[in-house]
Amino acid sequence: MNSPRDLGFSQFPKWRDGQWAAVQAAIDSDTRFTGLVLPTGSGKTLIALSWAALLGGRTVYVTSTKGLQEQVVHDHEDSGIQDIRGRASYLCDALGPRGALSDFAERLDSRQSDLAVCAPRRGDGAGCDQGPCYAGVKCDLRADGCGYFDALRAAQSATFVITNYAYWLRSGQYGEGLGPVDNLILDEAHAAPDELANALEFTITAADRELFCEVSTPGEGDPLADWADWASGLIRRTRQQAVGRPRTAQEAHRVLRVKSALLKLESLVRAALAGPDGWIIDSVETRSGRGTRFSPIIVAPSLETLAQGVKNVLLLSATLSDKTAALLGIPRKEWTKVEGPSTFPIERRPVIYIPTIRVDHRATPADLALWVGRIDQIIGQRLDRKGIVHTVSYARH
Numbered sequence: 214m215n216s217p218r219d220l221g222f223s224q225f226p227k228w229r230d231g232q233w234a235a236v237q238a239a240i241d242s243d244t245r246f247t248g249l250v251l252p253t254g255s256g257k258t259l260i261a262l263s264w265a266a267l268l269g270g271r272t273v274y275v276t277s278t279k280g281l282q283e284q285v286v287h288d289h290e291d292s293g294i295q296d297i298r299g300r301a302s303y304l305c306d307a308l309g310p311r312g313a314l315s316d317f318a319e320r321l322d323s324r325q326s327d328l329a330v331c332a333p334r335r336g337d338g339a340g341c342d343q344g345p346c347y348a349g350v351k352c353d354l355r356a357d358g359c360g361y362f363d364a365l366r367a368a369q370s371a372t373f374v375i376t377n378y379a380y381w382l383r384s385g386q387y388g389e390g391l392g393p394v395d396n397l398i399l400d401e402a403h404a405a406p407d408e409l410a411n412a413l414e415f416t417i418t419a420a421d422r423e424l425f426c427e428v429s430t431p432g433e434g435d436p437l438a439d440w441a442d443w444a445s446g447l448i449r450r451t452r453q454q455a456v457g458r459p460r461t462a463q464e465a466h467r468v469l470r471v472k473s474a475l476l477k478l479e480s481l482v483r484a485a486l487a488g489p490d491g492w493i494i495d496s497v498e499t500r501s502g503r504g505t506r507f508s509p510i511i512v513a514p515s516l517e518t519l520a521q522g523v524k525n526v527l528l529l530s531a532t533l534s535d536k537t538a539a540l541l542g543i544p545r546k547e548w549t550k551v552e553g554p555s556t557f558p559i560e561r562r563p564v565i566y567i568p569t570i571r572v573d574h575r576a577t578p579a580d581l582a583l584w585v586g587r588i589d590q591i592i593g594q595r596l597d598r599k600g601i602v603h604t605v606s607y608a609r610h
């Protein structure tokens with residue numbers, strides 16, 4: 214392959230050092246899951262999309278942030294890549310002031326509910342996540358004219374689709390889905406176990422309990438199996454509450470609350486089946502009062518929630534390890550890791566250790582002042598250059 218243009222990526226007239234070799238190495242993998250470890254600045258996105266183009270079929274590219282999603286769309290718009298994101302990112306025109314369902318746009322007291330359904334958003338209107346169509350209200354825009362459903366249809370028929378982990382995981386579990394997919398690219402794949410854990414976590418709120426009309430629920434100390442039994446007993450009754458066509462905002466809101474609660478009951482049953490010991494059950498504060506949160510500590514049993522049966526999966530990262538594959542539950546015989554060389558000469562990337570303080574929760578204000586002073590000292594000698602200060606969390610920025 215002489216250049217990326219031969220694969221349809223017309224914005225890229227030639228391969229950069231190491232790119233074609235990385236594409237070939239990934240293509241040569243004969244396992245379902247391939248980890249491609251490449252340094253920052255090597256053009257990972259082009260390498261991954263070229264891998265997919267050579268394999269053929271439909272590809273979904275999953276990023277960890279909407280910023281990265283936008284960057285990939287911008288850099289590869291000539292390839293016809295179709296962007297899809299969560300319903301909240303699109304305006305629900307039916308709920309707008311002149312919309313056919315504007316009667317459903319009613320402000321609801323957020324203290325009474327954990328769902329902001331049908332409530333106008335800050336700024337210019339309600340999002341499609343608040344669309345009454347999800348409660349069973351007929352909306353003519355769904356077939357043509359709804360920002361979300363138009364984007365979804367375009368994505369379902371596109372060869373290349375880009376989305377974020379939250380949407381991919383949610384649409385696979387509960388949503389409309391993106392149609393058959395042949396190749397899946399997981400960007401920033403070192404974070405995939407956390408993304409999966411976040412998607413699996415759910416909270417039974419006080420408002421949910423109200424809907425179930427239950428006098429008592431299991432307690433936080435009870436095993437997941439007890440919660441799953443409790444949920445199984447409620448699922449049928451709760452389903453019956455979600456039928457019918459709502460006529461008012463309040464009715465639509467109630468149906469959506471019931472549907473949301475139903476998903477949590479089904480998640481409880483699934484969680485118990487997948488591995489009853491791999492969950493933390495704790496009490497948390499929610500808008501409607503105390504709730505019970507279920508958080509997975511082991512995500513391996515839920516690998517297919519992430520991989521969704523796709524036959525070729527490429528995990529892309531600068532810092533991917535075999536441990537990530539193990540955490541995700543990828544069987545050893547289905548895993549190949551390919552590492553590309555850094556394009557920066559080794560003599561130009563020394564690691565220099567300057568003992569200063571230990572930065573953790575025990576650090577005092579004086580320690581932190583010393584730490585910031587040391588950073589200033591280093592930066593002060595290099596004001597003519599750009600640099601990056603890596604911290605362990607946003608709180609320490």
Ligand code: SF4
Pocket residue numbers: 304305306307308314340341342343344345346347352353354355358359360361362
């Ligand atoms: S289809 Fe649903 S989300 Fe889209 S405009 Fe209609 S009500 Fe809103």
